[in-house]
Structures are given as structure tokens and as C-alpha cells.
Amino acid sequence: MKKISRKSTAPSSEGAVDINFLSRVxxxxxxxxxWSDWLVVVAFVFVIAFFGAIAPAEFLTxxxxxxxxxxxxxxxxxxxxxxxxxxxxxxxLSVSSTMTFGAVTxxxxxxxxxxxxxxxxxxxxxxxxxxxLNGLIIAKRKINDFIVTLGMLSVAxxxxxxxxxxxxRQVISESLATLAIGDKANIPYLMMVAFVIVVxxxxxxxxxxxxxxxxxxxxxxxxxxxxxxxxxxxxxxxYVISGALAGFAATLAISRIGSxxxxxxxxxLLNSVAAxxxxxxxxxxxxxxxxxxxxxxxxxQSLSNGLTVIGVAAYYQYLSIGLVVILSAALVRTDx
Amino acid sequence: MTTxxxxxxxxxxxxxxxxxxxxxxxxxxAKPGEVTAIIGDNGAGKSTLIKCISGVYNSDEGEIKxxxxxxxxxxxxxxxxxxxxxxxxxxxxxxxxxxxQNLFLNREITKGFGPFKIxxxxxxxxxxxxxxxxxxxxxxxxxxxxxxxxxxxxxAVAICRAAGWGSSVVIMDEPTAALGVRExxxxxxxxxxxxxxxxxxxxxxxxxxxxxxxxxQIWVMRQGDVMAGLRSKxxxxxxxxxxxxxxxxxxx
Amino acid sequence: xxxxxxAKVALVAVASSSLVIAGxxxxxxxxxxLKSIRVAAVVKGLDNPFFIGIKEGIEETALKYxxxxxxxxxxxxxxxxxxxNKLDSLAGQNYDCYIVIPISSNNLSQAIGKITKKKKTVIxxxxxxxxxxxxxxxxxxxxxxxxxxxxxxxAGGAKMVAAIGAGKKIGLIAGLAGNVTSAARVDGxxxxxxxxxxxGPVNADWDTTKALDAANAMITANKDLAGFFxxxxxxxQGVGKAIxxxxxxxxxxxxxxxxxxxxxxxxxxxxATISQYPYVMGQMGVEACIIAAQGGxxxxxxxxxxxxIDSANITAALTNKSTRGYFPNQTPPGAYTNPYTKLIKKN
Ligand SMILES: Nc1ncnc2c1ncn2[C@@H]1O[C@H](COP(=O)(O)OP(=O)(O)OP(=O)(O)O)[C@@H](O)[C@H]1O
Ligand SMILES: [Mg+2]
Numbered sequence: 011m012k013k014i015s016r017k018s019t020a021p022s023s024e025g026a027v028d029i030n031f032l033s034r035v036x037x038x039x040x041x042x043x044x045w046s047d048w049l050v051v052v053a054f055v056f057v058i059a060f061f062g063a064i065a066p067a068e069f070l071t072x073x074x075x076x077x078x079x080x081x082x083x084x085x086x087x088x089x090x091x092x093x094x095x096x097x098x099x100x101x102x103l104s105v106s107s108t109m110t111f112g113a114v115t116x117x118x119x120x121x122x123x124x125x126x127x128x129x130x131x132x133x134x135x136x137x138x139x140x141x142x143l144n145g146l147i148i149a150k151r152k153i154n155d156f157i158v159t160l161g162m163l164s165v166a167x168x169x170x171x172x173x174x175x176x177x178x179r180q181v182i183s184e185s186l187a188t189l190a191i192g193d194k195a196n197i198p199y200l201m202m203v204a205f206v207i208v209v210x211x212x213x214x215x216x217x218x219x220x221x222x223x224x225x226x227x228x229x230x231x232x233x234x235x236x237x238x239x240x241x242x243x244x245x246x247x248x249y250v251i252s253g254a255l256a257g258f259a260a261t262l263a264i265s266r267i268g269s270x271x272x273x274x275x276x277x278x279l280l281n282s283v284a285a286x287x288x289x290x291x292x293x294x295x296x297x298x299x300x301x302x303x304x305x306x307x308x309x310x311q312s313l314s315n316g317l318t319v320i321g322v323a324a325y326y327q328y329l330s331i332g333l334v335v336i337l338s339a340a341l342v343r344t345d346x
Numbered sequence: 347m348t349t350x351x352x353x354x355x356x357x358x359x360x361x362x363x364x365x366x367x368x369x370x371x372x373x374x375x376a377k378p379g380e381v382t383a384i385i386g387d388n389g390a391g392k393s394t395l396i397k398c399i400s401g402v403y404n405s406d407e408g409e410i411k412x413x414x415x416x417x418x419x420x421x422x423x424x425x426x427x428x429x430x431x432x433x434x435x436x437x438x439x440x441x442x443x444x445x446x447q448n449l450f451l452n453r454e455i456t457k458g459f460g461p462f463k464i465x466x467x468x469x470x471x472x473x474x475x476x477x478x479x480x481x482x483x484x485x486x487x488x489x490x491x492x493x494x495x496x497x498x499x500x501x502a503v504a505i506c507r508a509a510g511w512g513s514s515v516v517i518m519d520e521p522t523a524a525l526g527v528r529e530x531x532x533x534x535x536x537x538x539x540x541x542x543x544x545x546x547x548x549x550x551x552x553x554x555x556x557x558x559x560x561x562x563q564i565w566v567m568r569q570g571d572v573m574a575g576l577r578s579k580x581x582x583x584x585x586x587x588x589x590x591x592x593x594x595x596x597x598x
Numbered sequence: 599x600x601x602x603x604x605a606k607v608a609l610v611a612v613a614s615s616s617l618v619i620a621g622x623x624x625x626x627x628x629x630x631x632l633k634s635i636r637v638a639a640v641v642k643g644l645d646n647p648f649f650i651g652i653k654e655g656i657e658e659t660a661l662k663y664x665x666x667x668x669x670x671x672x673x674x675x676x677x678x679x680x681x682x683n684k685l686d687s688l689a690g691q692n693y694d695c696y697i698v699i700p701i702s703s704n705n706l707s708q709a710i711g712k713i714t715k716k717k718k719t720v721i722x723x724x725x726x727x728x729x730x731x732x733x734x735x736x737x738x739x740x741x742x743x744x745x746x747x748x749x750x751x752x753a754g755g756a757k758m759v760a761a762i763g764a765g766k767k768i769g770l771i772a773g774l775a776g777n778v779t780s781a782a783r784v785d786g787x788x789x790x791x792x793x794x795x796x797x798g799p800v801n802a803d804w805d806t807t808k809a810l811d812a813a814n815a816m817i818t819a820n821k822d823l824a825g826f827f828x829x830x831x832x833x834x835q836g837v838g839k840a841i842x843x844x845x846x847x848x849x850x851x852x853x854x855x856x857x858x859x860x861x862x863x864x865x866x867x868x869x870a871t872i873s874q875y876p877y878v879m880g881q882m883g884v885e886a887c888i889i890a891a892q893g894g895x896x897x898x899x900x901x902x903x904x905x906x907i908d909s910a911n912i913t914a915a916l917t918n919k920s921t922r923g924y925f926p927n928q929t930p931p932g933a934y935t936n937p938y939t940k941l942i943k944k945n
Binding site for chain 1: 400402421422423424425426427432434436437438439440441442443447451452454456463464465467
Binding site for chain 1: 669677708
């Protein structure tokens with residue numbers, strides 16, 4: 011998980027500094043994990059350079075880069091939540107419908123005249139609740155995460171349809187519109203929100219006991235338990251995080267499309283899993299970063315945007331994005 | 347000595363996995379300042395017994411006393427907080443965490459307060475280096491992933507972790523099984539040192555020479571039962587073999 | 599499916615009629631050459647022949663006039679945000695005009711608002727953009743071209759009564775409960791079938807098998823049924839099977855004009871399908887774009903044609919393929935009004 015960028019500045023007591031450093035660089039380069047961590051960055055730079063080279067006037071404009079940042083904001087937040095579940099060797103297939111459920115509850119609150127912040131809170135709580143259910147069933151009842159969240163995918167979208175009666179609810183709000191289209195210093199507000207979440211998540215994962223325990227549970231649940239870590243609590247927590255972030259992301263989605271839509275958007279799920287895999291998080295758990303999936307979310311949106319900008323027909327876009335995901339998954343496959 | 351309670355005392359411990367009776371009513375004890383060995387064939391129930399003591403398993407029946415106090419550990423965290431550290435046969439190291447992270451797993455040092463507690467990484471690395479030095483273990487870098495360590499290095503790290511927490515009881519399940527001669531000697535050294543410090547050591551080993559060399563008390567297990575409890579100085583390798591294989595009955 | 603298609607057309611009509619006065623939008627200087635006109639289109643997911651028909655219409659019409667067209671689709675079913683991202687990506691580019699079919703009535707409003715700020719034209723086809731959200735986002739739609747499901751149903755009702763005579767009993771099969779498109783079609787049919795009495799409507803969820811079961815039950819309970827109307831072709835196919843099984847000789851009408859239904863009309867198992875023309879929608883979208891780019895005045899709203907295809911015109915419909923030949927029945931086999939074509943300056 012640790013990156014080479016964190017090379018220590020204090021010279022080690024044994025041996026000359028430069029030899030130490032060189033050997034460390036060599037061992038890093040030979041370490042397959044190093045490449046799975048950095049592949050996404052390399053790929054991202056490559057994608058930007060590629061489209062920048064063939065369509066500089068269209069792709070590398072402030073306007074367009076802004077669009078990419080806006081487009082990547084929601085996938086980035088969902089990918090952060092997904093990263094937590096995958097780090098424990100789990101997966102949350104219900105993220106898209108959890109987000110829809112959050113959006114519908116937000117919409118209900120909004121049409122009932124609640125203040126905006128309470129609507130946001132309500133939607134987030136609704137998502138958290140779905141995540142809690144996932145976590146309780148997976149961790150306590152020890153039922154396969156794939157099955158539970160697949161079921162929840164259906165349950166949450168059903169609940170969203172029932173609650174909304176299948177009808178979208180319009181949410182027209184000045185503040186939300188500002189959130190959706192505003193920016194500061196060319197950074198869209200939406201991306202700022204996403205980035206704050208990314209930074210906080212990184213901090214939680216790498217600078218708190220909880221974060222270490224997430225890695226431990228994902229890497230080896232038996233050993234984690236033997237060391238006194240409550241595997242059940244950690245598992246519940248990661249699904250709660252995923253659900254809460256999906257519920258919160260509903261606010262961003264509503265701000266962008268101006269209504270709470272009752273139909274689940276499965277692209278959200280595919281995108282989050284793709285970002286997590288591309289971002290170098292091991293599907294077997296215990297290994298990964300937050301910035302990896304974040305860059306991957308940016309990469310996926312850049313790819314989609316670039317292909318649109320250079321006028322690649324829709325059919326080929328599906329093909330190429332799918333290929334990129336599979337290819338990079340094959341490249342980073344260093345697990346076990 | 348006699349007035350002091352046993353560090354560990356098990357009374358009639360039973361544990362079944364489905365239809366397998368792994369422990370059929372085990373009673374034994376371990377005294378502080380002594381090395382207590384448990385020996386027995388594969389599948390005799392040795393690991394199961396220590397897992398019952400450390401709270402990984404909950405026994406079906408029976409009583410466990412630590413320093414005279416009846417305890418019921420429902421998870422390993424409770425036994426750890428009671429000063430019992432265990433080196434499991436599988437070592438319980440997380441492969442993808444670094445060595446220092448493993449040494450401090452679930453014992454992380456933090457700074458700050460309340461919900462803003464953050465890991466004090468530099469302190470943990472510093473302490474980790476000390477812990478390894480105490481055991482005289484050579485590890486190239488405490489920052490490397492545990493996955494990269496050799497079998498012996500792993501075992502050393504796991505023992506180091508158990509020894510490093512100012513515990514009163516250290517349980518070790520075949521701690522030298524994968525070690526070379528030099529490393530084995532070091533671990534035995536460490537065990538002696540811990541004993542000298544007054545800790546109770548519970549040692550599982552298949553190496554009779556080692557057992558006779560290190561231990562004060564030996565419990566022989568067969569098929570989920572304790573066959574005999576002997577003072578080490580009063581027995582021999584031949585007697586132990588006879589007890590383990592059932593050629594000699596210790597109970598009668 | 600084409601959900602909500604006509605739900606808010608009235609709203610849009612009100613909104614866009616005021617827009618058309620401002621009408622002609624951009625183009626400041628002399629009339630633009632056809633060759634230099636660039637059109638971008640964002641349609642719904644291409645998992646439905648209907649939207650592929652629209653795509654064909656856009657691409658072939660662009661080819662015909664020599665304008666450039668880039669057709670993009672939502673990345674996935676229900677991917678409302680992904681669709682907005684697509685439009686955003688295109689909005690910064692050098693296009694004169696954007697053709698949009700929103701997945702939901704709101705999801706493209708903000709992106710349209712951004713385009714309007716750039717003083718570019720937006721043409722809305724098929725599913726209308728909601729007027730209120732458009733206004734909130736500061737967006738403007740120059741022209742809307744879409745079908746009127748009520749009118750299509752109404753024409754079918756009139757035709758059936760003319761065929762079977764007044765005062766007869768007609769069975770009605772609807773789509774999903776609460777679906778706006780289905781309701782408009784069924785209500786239109788009832789309004790057109792003057793003097794008839796009705797059984798149902800029963801919801802068969804757009805599904806052939808469910809429609810077959812529903813029709814069976816209706817026939818058993820009502821020996822005197824003189825005809826059936828189904829809100830789409832798939833359901834009409836099911837009804838056709840039920841009629842045949844009961845040994846009856848009564849008409850069944852469907853809606854849409856999908857290829858399968860046309861074949862069944864030819865075979866006689868479906869009497870007629872009230873056909874809609876996605877290809878024509880695409881065509882009108884491009885033509886509206888050209889008019890705007892040329893600085894002409896674009897009609898604010900156009901109802902795209904529907905046409906009843908029965909044994910009288912089925913041969914013509916089946917042979918009426920697009921240049922690329924993907925679908926039969928691309929354009930109506932008879933006359934229809936297209937207010938756009940005549941406004942284009944050939945240059
Ligand atoms: N989790 C478990 N589930 C089912 N059976 C188990 C489990 N753990 C141990 N057993 C069974 O209980 C019995 C005792 O096993 P245990 O691991 O305690 O033996 P051991 O004395 O430690 O053997 P070894 O010397 O090979 O380590 C064996 O028959 C084993 O198969
Ligand atoms: Mg064992």
C-alpha cells in the first residue's frame with residue numbers, strides 16, 4: 011500500500027545512503043505490487059496524452075477538463091465506498107440501487123418541504139440503513155456478500171419504486187444547481203466534494219486503527235480474529251460506509267439531473283467495480299489504496315469523454331471501455 | 347510457590363466440532379515461572395485446547411481459571427487484555443501488512459484523543475525495531491510486507507509479538523517448527539528468559555529433546571484426552587513415546 | 599421503452615411556443631453552407647430498435663444533406679447521469695446544433711442550459727424535456743418533434759369502428775400500470791372508437807404471453823367481443839394467438855410498427871399496427887438543426903406521423919427500407935406532413 015513517494019529522508023544508520031536508495035528503488039520496481047499501485051496513474055497519463063495529442067483543441071480545453079471532473083465526481087464517491095468493501099474481500103453490488111433509494115427518500119423529503127440540508131441527511135441516512143442491513147446480514151449471518159448485496163440490489167430498487175410510486179420527483183433548488191454547475195478556480199464544486207471524501211477516506215484507511223483493521227480483516231480474517239479484531243464489526247462498518255456514501259452521492263446525482271429518479275442506474279455499479287479493479291485494489295481483499303480507485307474513476311470518465319469528443323461511435327465506446335477494464339485487470343492480477 | 351495460584355488451570359474442558367470430539371474433558375495446569383509443555387500426536391487436540399484458553403473457541407463444558415480467577419473469554423481480545431499472548435500454529439500474521447503493523451496489530455499506538463485518534467506510526471516503528479532487537483532477530487526492514495519474510499523470520503516476528511506485550515502468560519503452538527538451528531536456539535533462549543521473568547509459558551512441541559530441555563511440566567494428550575501429567579525431570583523420551591502412542595497408560 | 603414519451607408535451611408546447619418567437623436563435627452572418635454544418639445528437643440507450651431507428655434517421659439524413667452528424671447514446675440503460683455527461687462532453691465542441699432525447703424528463707436540462715449559454719441550438723425529439731427544469735437551468739429548446747400517442751390511438755379507434763360497425767364490444771390490453779404512454783394510447787383509442795363499448799383495459803405489462811392470457815380470459819368471459827386493441831405490437835401478437843386459438847375472426851390492432859408485427863400483418867395474424875416513425879423523428883431533428891444553422895425560422899413543435907398499416911398497404915411498408923436496409927417501414931407508405939424539409943436552403 012505504501013508508495014515509493016514516501017521515501018524516508020533520514021539517512022539510515024547502516025550503509026551508505028545512495029546504495030540503500032538504489033537498492034530500494036530496484037526492489038520496488040521488481041515488486042509486482044508496486045506496478046499494480048501505479049499502473050492506473052500510468053494509464054491515466056497515457057489516456058490524457060493520447061486524446062490530448064489527437065484532439066488538443068477539443069479535449070484539452072478548460073471546459074472539457076471541467077466536464078471530466080464533474081462526470082467523475084459521483085463515480086469517485088461510489089468507488090471509495092466500494093473500495094472499503096472490496097478491501098475486506100467483499101463487494102457491494104447494491105450501490106446503484108442504494109443511491110436510487112437515497113435519491114427517492116431525498117425527493118420525498120424535498121417535496122414535503124424539508125430544508126435542503128435535512129433532505130441531504132435523510133438521503134444519506136437511508137443509504138446508511140441499506141448498508142447496515144447488508145453488513146448485518148453478511149457479517150452476523152455469515153451469508154455470502156455477493157448473494158446478499160445482489161438481493162439488496164433488487165430490494166433497494168424495489169423499495170425506491172414503492173416509495174416513489176415509480177414517479178420521478180422534481181427537485182429544483184438554487185443551491186443544488188450552484189453545486190452542480192459552479193466551480194472555484196476551475197475546479198467544479200462537485201469534484202471538491204468528491205475530493206474531500208477521497209482525502210478523508212484515505213486518512214481513515216491509512217492513519218487510523220480502523221483502517222489497519224480493515225486491511226487485516228481483508229487480508230486474513232482468521233488471523234485478524236486471533237489478534238482480537240472483531241471481524242464482524244469491521245465487516246458491518248465497511249458496508250455502512252459504502253451505503254452512506256451511496257446515499258450521500260444521491261444528493262450530487264439529484265443536483266445534476268434536477269430530479270429524484272426512481273429507476274436504478276446500473277452504470278454506477280459497473281463503474282465503481284471497474285474503478286476499484288483498475289485502481290489496483292485486490293478483489294481478494296487486504297490490499298489497495300483510495301487514490302488508486304479515485305484516479306481510475308477519473309481515467310474511466312476521461313476515456314468515455316475522449317471517445318465522445320473525437321466522435322467514436324457509441325457501439326465502439328462500449329467495446330473499448332470494457333476492453334480497458336479487462337486488460338488492466340489482467341495486468342494488475344498479482345494476487346496470490 | 348504452593349500458595350501461588352496456577353497461571354492457567356483447566357478443569358474438564360470439552361469441545362466438539364460437529365461429530366468430532368476434539369477435547370473430551372481435559373484438565374491441566376501451568377505454573378508461573380515455569381515452562382509447561384503439551385505433547386501428543388497430530389490431531390490429539392493440542393491446538394484446540396490452547397484456542398479454548400485464548401478465546402478463539404468457546405469450550406462446550408468445563409472451567410478455565412487464570413491466576414485463580416474463573417474466566418470465560420468469548421474472543422481473543424478478552425484473553426489478550428488479560429495478559430495472555432498466543433503464538434498460533436498458523437502464526438496469525440497478515441501477509442500484506444508490514445512487519446511493524448503486524449507487531450502492533452490491534453495494539454496500535456495512537457495520538458490525539460476521542461474520535462481524532464490517529465496512528466503514531468513513527469513511534470510504532472521505533473518500538474517495533476526495539477522489540478525485534480530484544481529477540482535478536484535480524485529482519486532487513488520492518489517496513490517490508492510480511493509476505494516477503496522467510497518461514498523462520500515469520501515465526502520470529504510472531505513470537506516477538508507475543509513476547510512484547512508485558513504479558514503474564516505466553517502460549518506457543520510449535521514455535522520452532524520451521525526454524526533453523528540458530529533460530530531455534532534463539533527462540534529457546536527467549537523462552538528461558540521469559541521464564542526467568544516469571545511468565546508462565548505454555549509450549550506445544552513435537553520435539554521431545556526440546557521439551558525435555560526446556561520444560562518443567564509435561565502434559566501428554568491423546569485423542570482429546572490428557573493421558574498423563576509429569577514433571578520433566580522425572581521422565582524420559584522413551585516414556586513419553588510410550589504415553590503418546592498408548593503403549594503405556596498414564597491414568598491408571 | 600419509450601416511457602413518458604408524451605407525458606409533458608403540453609408543457610413543452612407552452613414553453614417552446616414562447617421560445618419560437620425568439621425563434622431563429624444564433625447564426626449571425628450569412629447563411630451557412632450545408633457542408634460546414636455540424637450536428638451532435640445524444641439519444642437513449644441503443645438497446646431498443648426504436649432508438650436505433652432514430653439514429654438511422656439522423657445519420658442518413660445528415661448524409662443526404664452533406665452535414666456532419668455525431669450520434670452518441672447513453673452509456674447504459676437508465677444511465678441518466680451518463681447521458682448528461684455525454685451531452686456535456688459534446689457541448690464544448692464545435693457543433694452548431696444538438697439533438698437530444700432525454701432518458702428522464704429532467705436529466706439533460708442542465709447540460710442544455712450550458713449549451714444555451716453558448717448560444718447554440720437544441721432540438722428535442724421523441725421524449726420531451728420538462729419545461730420547468732429547463733427554465734430553472736436557463737435552457738432553451740428551439741424545436742420539438744415527437745409522436746402523439748393519443749392521436750395515434752384515436753385514429754386506430756376510428757378505423758376499427760369503421761370496420762366492425764358501431765355499438766360493438768372491444769377488448770383493451772394496456773401496458774404497465776400507470777405508464778403514461780400506454781394510458782395515452784388506450785384513452786386515444788377509446789376516444790376514437792365512437793359508440794363502442796369496452797372490456798378492460800387489462801394490464802399485460804407490454805408482454806406477449808401476458809397479453810395472450812389476458813385475451814383468453816376476456817374471450818371466455820365475453821362471447822360477443824368484436825375486436826381487440828393492444829397498446830403495443832408485442833401484446834397484439836399475443837392477442838392474435840388467443841383469437842386464433844378461440845377460432846374467432848375478429849380484428850386486433852397494435853401500436854409501434856415493429857418488424858415482427860409487420861410480418862404478422864402480412865400473415866394475417868395481426869389486423870393492423872398503428873405505426874410510428876422513429877426514422878422520421880431523426881430526420882426532422884437534423885432538418886430542424888439545418889434550418890436553425892441557416893438562420894431560418896424553425897417550427898416550434900411538430901407531431902411526427904403515425905400510419906395505420908394493414909393488408910391494404912403492408913406490401914408497400916415492407917419494401918420501404920432505409921438506404922442501409924436495416925428496418926422496413928422507415929417512412930410512412932403514404933403522404934405525411936414534414937414542415938421542416940421545405941424550409942431548408944440547398945447550397
Ligand atoms: N475448526 C475445526 N473444525 C472441525 N474440526 C476441527 C477443527 N479444529 C480442529 N479440529 C479437529 O479436532 C481434532 C484436534 O485438532 P487439533 O488441531 O487440536 O490437533 P493438534 O493436536 O493441534 O494436532 P497437530 O499436532 O497436527 O497440530 C482433529 O481431529 C481436528 O481435525
Ligand atoms: Mg496443532
